[in-house]
Amino acid sequence: MKPTIRFRYRKFKSVLLYALCGLSALLAVVPLVLIFYHTLSLGLSAINLDFFIELPKPVGETGGGLANAIVGTLILVGLGSLVSLPVGLMAGMYLSEHGNNPFGATVRFLTDVLNGVPSIVTGVVAYTLVVIPMKHFSAYAGGVALGILMIPTITRTTEEMLRIVPQSLREAALALGIPRWKTTFRIVLTTASGGVITGILLAVARAAGETAPLLFTALNNRFWQTDLSQPMASLTVFIYNYGVSPFSDWIAQAWAGALVLMTMILVLSMAVRIATRSRFGRGT
Amino acid sequence: MTDNRQHRPQTRSLNIGDELFKNLTRFFAALILVLVVLMAYEMAVQSRLTWNKFGLSFLVRSVWDPVQENYGALPFIYGTLVSSFLALLIALPLSIGIAVFLSELAPPWLERPVSFFVELLAGIPSIVYGIWGFFVMVPWIRSAVEPALSSALGSLPLFRGAPYGVGMLSAGIILSIMILPIIASISRDVLRAVPRAQKEAALALGSTRWEATRIAISYARSGILGGAILGLGRALGETMAVTMVIGNRPTISASLFEPGYTMASVLANEFTEATSDMYLSVLIEIALVLFIITIVVNSFARLLVWTVTRRSTQGHT
Numbered sequence: 001m002k003p004t005i006r007f008r009y010r011k012f013k014s015v016l017l018y019a020l021c022g023l024s025a026l027l028a029v030v031p032l033v034l035i036f037y038h039t040l041s042l043g044l045s046a047i048n049l050d051f052f053i054e055l056p057k058p059v060g061e062t063g064g065g066l067a068n069a070i071v072g073t074l075i076l077v078g079l080g081s082l083v084s085l086p087v088g089l090m091a092g093m094y095l096s097e098h099g100n101n102p103f104g105a106t107v108r109f110l111t112d113v114l115n116g117v118p119s120i121v122t123g124v125v126a127y128t129l130v131v132i133p134m135k136h137f138s139a140y141a142g143g144v145a146l147g148i149l150m151i152p153t154i155t156r157t158t159e160e161m162l163r164i165v166p167q168s169l170r171e172a173a174l175a176l177g178i179p180r181w182k183t184t185f186r187i188v189l190t191t192a193s194g195g196v197i198t199g200i201l202l203a204v205a206r207a208a209g210e211t212a213p214l215l216f217t218a219l220n221n222r223f224w225q226t227d228l229s230q231p232m233a234s235l236t237v238f239i240y241n242y243g244v245s246p247f248s249d250w251i252a253q254a255w256a257g258a259l260v261l262m263t264m265i266l267v268l269s270m271a272v273r274i275a276t277r278s279r280f281g282r283g284t
Numbered sequence: 285m286t287d288n289r290q291h292r293p294q295t296r297s298l299n300i301g302d303e304l305f306k307n308l309t310r311f312f313a314a315l316i317l318v319l320v321v322l323m324a325y326e327m328a329v330q331s332r333l334t335w336n337k338f339g340l341s342f343l344v345r346s347v348w349d350p351v352q353e354n355y356g357a358l359p360f361i362y363g364t365l366v367s368s369f370l371a372l373l374i375a376l377p378l379s380i381g382i383a384v385f386l387s388e389l390a391p392p393w394l395e396r397p398v399s400f401f402v403e404l405l406a407g408i409p410s411i412v413y414g415i416w417g418f419f420v421m422v423p424w425i426r427s428a429v430e431p432a433l434s435s436a437l438g439s440l441p442l443f444r445g446a447p448y449g450v451g452m453l454s455a456g457i458i459l460s461i462m463i464l465p466i467i468a469s470i471s472r473d474v475l476r477a478v479p480r481a482q483k484e485a486a487l488a489l490g491s492t493r494w495e496a497t498r499i500a501i502s503y504a505r506s507g508i509l510g511g512a513i514l515g516l517g518r519a520l521g522e523t524m525a526v527t528m529v530i531g532n533r534p535t536i537s538a539s540l541f542e543p544g545y546t547m548a549s550v551l552a553n554e555f556t557e558a559t560s561d562m563y564l565s566v567l568i569e570i571a572l573v574l575f576i577i578t579i580v581v582n583s584f585a586r587l588l589v590w591t592v593t594r595r596s597t598q599g600h601t
Binding site: 011097111118129215261 | 299305310319322384386388390398400401413419493522524578581
């Protein structure tokens with residue numbers, strides 16, 4: 001008798017704990033659904049054409065939009081890409097093609113370290129490096145901060161993608177008498193270009209959603225600004241400033257900003273996902 | 285990971301283009317090294333005023349009085365550690381549950397979308413978590429969670445006090461949602477890397493499916509631990525979402541209902557207001573402390589994940 005009861009208990013425990021595992025998966029999906037639901041329902045009610053083409057209105061006036069912030073985010077991410085693309089691509093090529101040595105291992109480790117540095121700390125560093133010498137906040141400082149954040153992602157995906165390229169392809173090219181650098185640049189990099197672009201897009205998506213490193217580098221701006229040495233608006237900083245403000249109109253616009261930001265990022269990462277899946281058969 | 289390319293014939297290096305290109309790429313790789321060193325150096329230099337005045341005692345002082353120029357970092361270090369560990373406490377069991385569900389239980393048609401949802405969670409920007417936390421989650425915690433907790437467990441000092449909504453508890457919960465994807469996806473990967481023979485052996489000895497899973501979990505535990513610490517590292521440096529829900533008050537209190545402050549959020553809130561050199565250097569010193577803590581935590585986590593995934597394939601997290 002006893003073994004049966006014991007066995008039933010163990011069976012029951014097995015089923016129960018598996019049910020708990022299923023429940024935790026369900027629990028994880030709940031906040032996701034709620035965040036999407038609230039952003040969509042609260043954001044949609046404040047979105048209209050003005051939101052995309054108008055400047056922010058002064059306190060007390062309703063309406064207006066965040067056109068300058070949307071453009072500002074694009075400019076800042078563009079600056080960040082200018083900073084991070086050369087470093088990330090070249091360092092990635094070095095790590096994959098010449099990096100099997102202690103120096104390569106050190107750089108690889110430091111890239112991972114850099115990846116774990118909180119974005120607000122990156123902002124502080126950009127402040128000391130750019131804002132203090134220039135004596136005022138600027139789009140350049142924001143671009144540097146975002147660039148530093150983007151470097152590790154680009155470096156590591158470039159390296160991993162170049163490593164996937166079969167060794168025989170390199171050997172074939174070298175056997176034809178093509179110099180090694182040309183092989184790396186024209187054959188290896190081209191073969192891996194899909195994966196490399198994926199990494200870049202992931203870095204761009206991450207940078208576009210960053211707020212903390214911009215708070216005291218690019219600051220914010222309520223007007224159109226094309227001078228990169230001046231403070232620059234960004235969608236994320238506007239969402240923050242409007243979100244903590246006491247005005248219901250601004251709060252509604254913060255939700256609308258969140259919706260636009262989420263749409264931008266989701267479209268980007270969705271495109272990345274589809275591209276990666278069809279190319280490599282599995283996500284990274 | 286092959287070493288083939290190290291055995292290149294020597295004549296190759298005679299090509300000037302090759303040498304140039306190799307050195308050019310090496311230069312950019314070295315830039316990353318320089319960058320990390322420069323970051324530490326810049327913060328150390330810019331915070332020397334604080335270092336000269338308070339020294340190491342800065343880390344254990346709990347006063348925060350910008351008017352009197354009297355500073356201590358303890359409330360922020362405390363807030364950062366408590367909110368992050370609280371997040372880990374909530375997220376770790378859930379993540380292991382999700383990982384088991386994804387790697388053992390779910391049929392492919394269910395596993396794919398759930399994996400996708402969990403990864404979507406990782407893609408939501410911090411600021412969106414922030415406004416969602418502030419406008420949706422905090423009111424719910426204030427009206428439902430905190431009263432329930434204090435009536436059930438009110439005898440503990442942890443759950444005492446008025447339900448503000450904003451506070452350590454809210455920060456821990458929002459952080460747990462944010463670090464869940466990273467811990468879950470790493471745990472799933474290391475669970476999948478467990479050799480089938482491990483579980484089959486357990487099943488052959490008459491264990492139930494769950495008991496076999498437990499053996500798989502204990503086989504993968506150092507990888508799961510690595511994922512957890514990586515998640516912790518993420519939580520320590522998380523800024524916007526925490527800033528919006530933690531209440532931003534530099535006090536140390538036993539109750540999780542009370543507002544707190546973290547290192548990242550004091551930077552976010554006060555950096556642009558820092559008018560004196562001293563104030564600025566104090567904030568930069570806090571950034572340096574945060575930098576060092578996250579580097580230590582992340583290095584440890586990387587080491588753990590690396591030793592585990594190295595056994596199976598070239599793992600990348």
